[in-house]
Amino acid sequence: MTSTPLATYQPDQRGLALIGGEATDANLRRYLHGIPGIDAVGLEARAADLGTRSIKTSSKRWAIDTIIGLIDLTTLEGADTPGKVRSLVAKALVPDPGDPGCPRVAAVCVYGDMVGAAVTALGSAHAAGGTAGGEVQRVRVAAVATAFPSGRASLAIKLADVRDAVAAGADEIDMVIDRGAFLAGRFGQVYDEIVAVKDACRRADGSMAHLKVILETGELNTYDNVRRASWLAILAGGDFIKTSTGKVAPAATLPVTLSMLEVVRDWHRLTGVRIGVKPAGGIRTSKDAIKYLVTVAETVGEEWLTPHLFRFGASSLLNDVLLQRQKMTTGHYSGPDYVTID
């Protein structure tokens, strides 16, 4: 490895500098298999330990509002309609109609063909790819692409999928990696696909849609594979690494997210670049979500708790968080009749 600090390289050259050559299967395999293995027992014990922190009263109130601001409110069903997307957007903008002080979610996450409907429904509240406006929090539109959730399509179709979504106004693209190629050891192919998708995220005006790379950890079988896939995704230029599609069990778990956060931390130490993490699927309660906040804060630092660096991919989580929020506001337990039905 070279002794030149990685931070001095151009962003798209850092990955290649680190693996010491072209992104071939052999080079990537040598690098990824050279990463130290994960102590699975230690990782799970650490994650379980992070889950025991007691978060109460004012800290809990802060945590709950932070969680809402980090949610990618998601609908990824075959039965999605523009009407359903409109109601999702309405909920994203005003999560709790009974409390105007309730923050908005970070983004709505939909299938590519629903991006137009989401952008229209958001109207002036759409972040439009820019940073959040000063006066009100704006909401971004994320689209899943690249033959989500299986990723089983030709590269040309995947790229067309991405370009379509970007052209329709998506601010963020959630791509899936080719798990088959990854598990077969064809790391070069996975790398090249991510690079190509990243390139397809370029808008007509030259700006880029954010790229989230879904590892689908439920299909990667081992923590070592999760760590390798995380490195691979970051080396190839992903802005975010995301655990799961939500269509495969197990989806996001705390140990898996912890191991991904460790990769993000190491990358930040090497290059000074902050990569985002998005656990998705299976996080349904505020209690679980708070465990994730603790894990982020204690692994990479509290500065990661912004929508640019951490997201929850969830649909039912928001309602549970709202129930908790109502409980803290009114002093008595609330019920599902007091939040909207998804």
Next chain:
Amino acid sequence: MNRLAIPKTYKLYIGGKFPRSESGRVYEVLSHKGDFLANAAKGSRKDARDAVVAARSALPGWAGATAYNRGQVLYRIAELLEGRRVQFIDEIESSEGVNAAAASAQVDEAIDRWVWYAGWADKYVQVTGNANPVSGPFFNLSVPEPTGVVAIIAPQGRESLLGLVSAIAPALVAGNTVVVVANENAPLSAISLGEVLATSDVPGGVVNIVTGSPAEIAPWLASHADVNALDLIGAGDLDWVELQISAADTLKRVLLPEAGADAAAPALNRILAFTELKTVWHTKAVL
């Protein structure tokens, strides 16, 4: 040689399982003479909250079961109670300080009351529903339906088993699910009933039993937005007016405390107290 006594530490009955109290607390259950009988879990507001969640998720299945099936399930409980007579009599004797004959009579009456209420399951709709006469070519039908999740403060006095049965059985008949705060000083009947229910055909979550202090738990149930009705039958010693006021915030049905020998006497009205009348119109088909 004497055997070592095995002091028991009981747990709650929530969602068909026996969890410890979330708070980790227990309290001593004493006999009428003040001797140690067992440890019972001292439930907290969070246990009550978990119980409500369990009751809510069990509601569609229980309310949606056929009336005939609900009757069978309730009758099966009476059968199991009969099989555990000796245990119930023993517990009632030691905790209430009554003689074997009185304890036995109480268990008999509790079992009879289960059977009586079980029989109503597929009859109360016929008796209280109605085909209303209207001035047009329509069927107009009124039928009672379960209110939903019912929180019950069990009777706190003597006759711990009979009081408990008298409170929960009528709520179950119509298809409601129940969260009951047990008799604080004599919870053994409630705990054993939980064990009976766990081995009966009652789906988990239909009956949830929280032992502990009603004074501590009742306000949280009364103000809980996901509880549809509140039976204060055993809340006579609590500030039940306050409970009624906080129940009004979320429009709960409320039954007031009862005391005396005929408290919670078996009656059709106790079943109807936790039902809602649904009226539907339907055209009379002319050809």
